[in-house]
Amino acid sequence: MCGIVGYVGPNVPSSRPQGVAMDGLRRLEYRGYDSAGIAVHTGDEIVVRKRAGKLQNLVDAIEADPVPDGVASIGHTRWATHGGPTDVNAHPHVAGDGALAVIHNGIIENFAPLRRELVEDGVEFLSETDTEVVAHLLARAYDGDITAAMLEVVGRLEGAFTLLAQHRDQPGVVVGARRSSPLVVGLGDGENFLGSDVSAFISGTKRAMELSEDQVVTITPTSVDVVGFDGTPATGRTYEVDWDAAAAVKDGFPTFMDKEIHDQPAAVRDTLLGRRDEQGHLVLNELRIDEAVLRQVDKVIIIACGTASYAGHVAKYAIEHWCRIPCEVELASEFRYRDPIVTERTLVVAISQSGETMDTLMAVRHAREQGSKVLAIVNTFGSTIAREADAVLYTHAGPEIAVASTKAFLAQITGCYLLGLYLSQLRGYKYDDEVAGYLEELAAMPDKISTVLDEQQERVRELARSLKDEDSVLFLGRHVGFPVALEGALKLKEIAYIHAEGFAAGELKHGPIALVDEGTPVFIIVPTPRRPVLHQKVISNIQEVRARGARAIVVAEEGDTEVEQFAEFVIRVPRTPTLMMPLVTTVPLQIFASEVAAARGLDVDQPRNLAKSVTVE
Numbered sequence: 001m002c003g004i005v006g007y008v009g010p011n012v013p014s015s016r017p018q019g020v021a022m023d024g025l026r027r028l029e030y031r032g033y034d035s036a037g038i039a040v041h042t043g044d045e046i047v048v049r050k051r052a053g054k055l056q057n058l059v060d061a062i063e064a065d066p067v068p069d070g071v072a073s074i075g076h077t078r079w080a081t082h083g084g085p086t087d088v089n090a091h092p093h094v095a096g097d098g099a100l101a102v103i104h105n106g107i108i109e110n111f112a113p114l115r116r117e118l119v120e121d122g123v124e125f126l127s128e129t130d131t132e133v134v135a136h137l138l139a140r141a142y143d144g145d146i147t148a149a150m151l152e153v154v155g156r157l158e159g160a161f162t163l164l165a166q167h168r169d170q171p172g173v174v175v176g177a178r179r180s181s182p183l184v185v186g187l188g189d190g191e192n193f194l195g196s197d198v199s200a201f202i203s204g205t206k207r208a209m210e211l212s213e214d215q216v217v218t219i220t221p222t223s224v225d226v227v228g229f230d231g232t233p234a235t236g237r238t239y240e241v242d243w244d245a246a247a248a249v250k251d252g253f254p255t256f257m258d259k260e261i262h263d264q265p266a267a268v269r270d271t272l273l274g275r276r277d278e279q280g281h282l283v284l285n286e287l288r289i290d291e292a293v294l295r296q297v298d299k300v301i302i303i304a305c306g307t308a309s310y311a312g313h314v315a316k317y318a319i320e321h322w323c324r325i326p327c328e329v330e331l332a333s334e335f336r337y338r339d340p341i342v343t344e345r346t347l348v349v350a351i352s353q354s355g356e357t358m359d360t361l362m363a364v365r366h367a368r369e370q371g372s373k374v375l376a377i378v379n380t381f382g383s384t385i386a387r388e389a390d391a392v393l394y395t396h397a398g399p400e401i402a403v404a405s406t407k408a409f410l411a412q413i414t415g416c417y418l419l420g421l422y423l424s425q426l427r428g429y430k431y432d433d434e435v436a437g438y439l440e441e442l443a444a445m446p447d448k449i450s451t452v453l454d455e456q457q458e459r460v461r462e463l464a465r466s467l468k469d470e471d472s473v474l475f476l477g478r479h480v481g482f483p484v485a486l487e488g489a490l491k492l493k494e495i496a497y498i499h500a501e502g503f504a505a506g507e508l509k510h511g512p513i514a515l516v517d518e519g520t521p522v523f524i525i526v527p528t529p530r531r532p533v534l535h536q537k538v539i540s541n542i543q544e545v546r547a548r549g550a551r552a553i554v555v556a557e558e559g560d561t562e563v564e565q566f567a568e569f570v571i572r573v574p575r576t577p578t579l580m581m582p583l584v585t586t587v588p589l590q591i592f593a594s595e596v597a598a599a600r601g602l603d604v605d606q607p608r609n610l611a612k613s614v615t616v617e
């Protein structure tokens, strides 16, 4: 998830294009901050400045080597997906001997065959990025009209992308294209803007136009033209932005956590992008562990902390079921002090959003010292854990700003599913068509997450406000519902400061049921009725807590009518394969915790005593 800004102004060169681009990048830095760059059209040429690292590095570079006045600009803050955070990999990327500059947010799934085609045509690549492929395709397609070139090129691209491009021969034009990635137009007077969200240009205008899927937009100082990828003219809905600049950075949501909860369909979808080859086989290209080694693996140990460890618990059920390999989940802070049994046939999987958690990093080092291969499932490109692991499977949740992890959690679970399916395919436990079936189910999950957000959110928020003064809440789950119960409890603890406990529903009678008092809120995550034995046992657990006065708040699959007679409150999730239910059952619990914290007047994004990345042991 990168930050994108575009600008076209009066045909009299000034410092405004550069100013608009840099101001936009400052507001967008939360969307990606491992490199940044701008391209300014001076009227005669396109001047590019780009640097790895924080935006300040770009500011310093421009101070050292000023950019001339211009008439148009594009700017980009990067969240790396292909190619490390380096100056060369930073956007904009140029082609055609510097005649064309392009910036990109998203993932071009078919960039590898396109890159091969261009190399065979004699193109010399400077970077490792998928974006540079687009720059060369555009330069090759350009014949005096950048819009026509864009229309030709987008027809060849697969994946999710927002593109902005400008050409030396068309000073007063910036063209944009979007597929499954955000792009919005800012409507000015004698100038126009483009941005990945309105925060990119909110200081220039509050009149905006939204674009639909598969559209190309061409802006000049006095016009905005929209066409579909098939060339048919279109128009976008215009609206007045009623946010202030601070709200705009959160896309209008009250907190980053709320924004990131709503980013979850995209986080899951983007983590799934680019994982299948032309034959539809699951491929994990960034894995650098030899397939023969993976075939010999006789045990998986997952190491992580906090929410990431709960993703590991979900993964355990999937990996053992799909791969028939023993899978242990170990808190990273415990792993290296318990003298674990690790051999060269053990695959240690380290899960971490930040890739900097010291407990997890130290556990990775210990595992490698013991001779095991380490695979990291991380969200932050080039992070320490990613660098020190033998192989990396990146999640693509984009930067997660709120301390409480939400979209990264769902992306981690998705990454674990991909790993489990990859191992089962590699070891022959699942046929290709079975793996393809699971991948199709996974591809349907973003829409199911959206359904929960659309249909249950307000009810859950109302429930949260009614329970904001409770001093204890319990969470029960079985099978993959158990780690979801743990995660629901952690969310409530860490942002609402309410005592909460998640536990396996089967454990209730072994002690925790003594906690249940008259009116105690108890969340119960119910398995699908298509697993009748599990389902019936959880129904019994609901009855047990209700018999002791608990308020049963049930998260259950649509159509599961049996739960209604025992539940005080039912939260519905779409029908989902059992192993994938955490991707939908977690969402109401995140919303609940966020709303309780807000209702208690607490800082949802920056809860007391906590840091986003715990870089101390």
Ligand code: AGP
Residues within 6 Å of the ligand: 305, 306, 307, 308, 351, 352, 353, 354, 355, 356, 357, 360, 403, 404, 405, 406, 494, 611, 612, 613, 614
């Ligand atoms: C989750 O809401 C917490 N912020 C915390 O448990 C977090 O998941 C844990 O510290 C691990 O962080 P990591 O994923 O960056 O390694």
